[in-house]
Amino acid sequence: MRQKLARVIGGVAMLALVAGGTACSSSDDTASGGDACGNKIAFFGALTGPSAALGINENNGVKLAVDKYNKENTDCKVELVPLDSQGSPDQAPQLAQKAIDDTKILGIIGPAYSGESEAAGPLFNEAGLVTITPSATRPSLSEQKWKTFFRAVGNDxxxxxxxxxxxxxxxxxxxxxxxxxxxxxxxxxxxxxxxxxxxxxxxxxxxxxxxxxxxxxxxxxxxxxxxxxxxxxxxxxxxxxxxxxxxxxxxxxxxxxxxxxxxxxxxxxxxxxxxxxxxxxxxPCQPAAEARGTFVQEYKALNGTDPGTYSDTAYDAANILLAGIKAGKTSREGLLEFVKGYSGEGVAAKYKFVEGGELDPAEVKxxxxxxxxxxxxxxxxxxxx
Structure with missing residues (x-):
C-alpha cells in the first residue's frame, strides 16, 4: 500500500511541476531571443528499420507527454518533431545537423542508442542543444565532456x-x-x-x-x-x-x-x-507497468498499446524539457541550464543529474x-x- 501511494504522489509531482511554471511569454529568455511560442522538442531514435521497436516505445512516451502538455497549454503549444535515425550511427550526424538547423528545436529526447549518440553528441555539444537519452547506456558517453549530454537511466x-x-x-x-x-x-x-x-x-x-x-x-x-x-x-x-x-x-x-x-x-x-x-x-529501469500515477492507462489510451521498455523514461525525459519550457526557458542556452540544475520526480524515477550528465547513481535500479x-x-x- 505504501509503495502504491508513493507512485501516485510521484506522478502528481511531475504533473504539478510541468503545470506550475511561469508562462513562456513572460520569460527572460524570450527577451533574449527565444520565441514566445511555436517551440519544438524532438525525439531522436529508430522509428523504422530493424531497431524500430524500442524507438517506437520511446516516441510514444514522448507523444503522451507533449499531448498532455498541449492540452494544458493551448495558448502556447509545443511541437514534437520525430527524427528517425533507424538506429544507425551513419545517419546520426546528418540528422543531428537537421535538428540543429531548426532553431525552434530547443531540446532532444535521445539519441536512443549508444552508437548514434557517439556520432551525434559532438554536434549537439557544439550547438549547445540539450539532449536527454532515455536508453543509451554505454558508459563512455558521459566521459566526452559534452555539456549537453544527460542520461535518464543507469549506464552499463x-x-x-x-x-x-x-x-x-x-x-x-x-x-x-x-x-x-x-x-x-x-x-x-x-x-x-x-x-x-x-x-x-x-x-x-x-x-x-x-x-x-x-x-x-x-x-x-x-x-x-x-x-x-x-x-x-x-x-x-x-x-x-x-x-x-x-x-x-x-x-x-x-x-x-x-x-x-x-x-x-x-x-x-x-x-x-x-x-x-x-x-x-x-x-537499468523498472517495469513500465510499475510507472507511477495514471501513466499506463493514459499511454494505452493514446497509443492503443501497453507501454514497453523505456516508454516511461522517455515520457519523463520529455516532461523535464517541457517543464523548462513552461518555466520560460525558451532559448537553447536557458533550457540547457534548466536541465543541468533539475531535480524532481517522474513516473519512472527521481531525476537529478551528476557529473557528465549521468543520473544520480542512488536513483538507478x-x-x-x-x-x-x-x-x-x-x-x-x-x-x-
Missing amino acids: FSQGPAAGNYIKNVLKADTVFVIDDQSAYGAGLADEVKKVLGPSVVGSDKVQGDGKQVEFSAVVTKVKAANAKAIFYGGYYQEAGLIRKQLTAAGITAPLVAGDGVNDGAYITSAGAAAAEGTILTC VWAFKVVGGKVVPDQEIPKS
Missing part, C-alpha cells in the same frame, strides 16, 4: 555487473558463453559482464548487428562445443531472436541472458515463442525480466554490484 557500469550477478547467483551458471554484436552498446555491455564472470567465461564470439547477419551457424557450433550452462548476448533484439532460434534448433537449451537492447516483445517474434521461453532480459508464456514479464530487481 550498473547493468553489466547486475546481469553478471544474475547469471552467477540466480542461474548459478559456472560456465558461460558471451556473444556481442560489435556495436558501441553491445560490445561494451558484454565486456562488463565478462569482468564479473571472470574465469566462468568459457568462450566468446562476435556477430554483425543492424540486420546485416541472419545466419549464425558458426557461433552456434562454438556454443555447443563449449557446453556452456548459460549464454549472454550484448546487442539488440533482432539478432538475439535469430540466435536463440538457431541455438534451440541445434538442441542447445542453456538459458540466454541479454541486456535492455533485447528487452522487447519483438525479440519473442524473432525467436519464436517456444525458443524464447525462459530468456532473461535485464534493464536494475531489473531482470523473463520471457514467460510468450510475454516479457518482470522477474526481480537485482543488485548493481
Whole structure:
C-alpha cells in the first residue's frame, strides 16, 4: 500500500511541476531571443528499420507527454518533431545537423542508442542543444565532456555487473558463453559482464548487428562445443531472436541472458515463442507497468498499446524539457541550464543529474525480466554490484 501511494504522489509531482511554471511569454529568455511560442522538442531514435521497436516505445512516451502538455497549454503549444535515425550511427550526424538547423528545436529526447549518440553528441555539444537519452547506456558517453549530454537511466557500469550477478547467483551458471554484436552498446555491455564472470567465461564470439547477419551457424557450433550452462548476448533484439532460434534448433537449451537492447516483445517474434521461453532480459529501469500515477492507462489510451521498455523514461525525459519550457526557458542556452540544475520526480524515477550528465547513481535500479508464456514479464530487481 505504501509503495502504491508513493507512485501516485510521484506522478502528481511531475504533473504539478510541468503545470506550475511561469508562462513562456513572460520569460527572460524570450527577451533574449527565444520565441514566445511555436517551440519544438524532438525525439531522436529508430522509428523504422530493424531497431524500430524500442524507438517506437520511446516516441510514444514522448507523444503522451507533449499531448498532455498541449492540452494544458493551448495558448502556447509545443511541437514534437520525430527524427528517425533507424538506429544507425551513419545517419546520426546528418540528422543531428537537421535538428540543429531548426532553431525552434530547443531540446532532444535521445539519441536512443549508444552508437548514434557517439556520432551525434559532438554536434549537439557544439550547438549547445540539450539532449536527454532515455536508453543509451554505454558508459563512455558521459566521459566526452559534452555539456549537453544527460542520461535518464543507469549506464552499463550498473547493468553489466547486475546481469553478471544474475547469471552467477540466480542461474548459478559456472560456465558461460558471451556473444556481442560489435556495436558501441553491445560490445561494451558484454565486456562488463565478462569482468564479473571472470574465469566462468568459457568462450566468446562476435556477430554483425543492424540486420546485416541472419545466419549464425558458426557461433552456434562454438556454443555447443563449449557446453556452456548459460549464454549472454550484448546487442539488440533482432539478432538475439535469430540466435536463440538457431541455438534451440541445434538442441542447445542453456538459458540466454541479454541486456535492455533485447528487452522487447519483438525479440519473442524473432525467436519464436517456444525458443524464447525462459530468456532473461535485464534493464537499468523498472517495469513500465510499475510507472507511477495514471501513466499506463493514459499511454494505452493514446497509443492503443501497453507501454514497453523505456516508454516511461522517455515520457519523463520529455516532461523535464517541457517543464523548462513552461518555466520560460525558451532559448537553447536557458533550457540547457534548466536541465543541468533539475531535480524532481517522474513516473519512472527521481531525476537529478551528476557529473557528465549521468543520473544520480542512488536513483538507478536494475531489473531482470523473463520471457514467460510468450510475454516479457518482470522477474526481480537485482543488485548493481
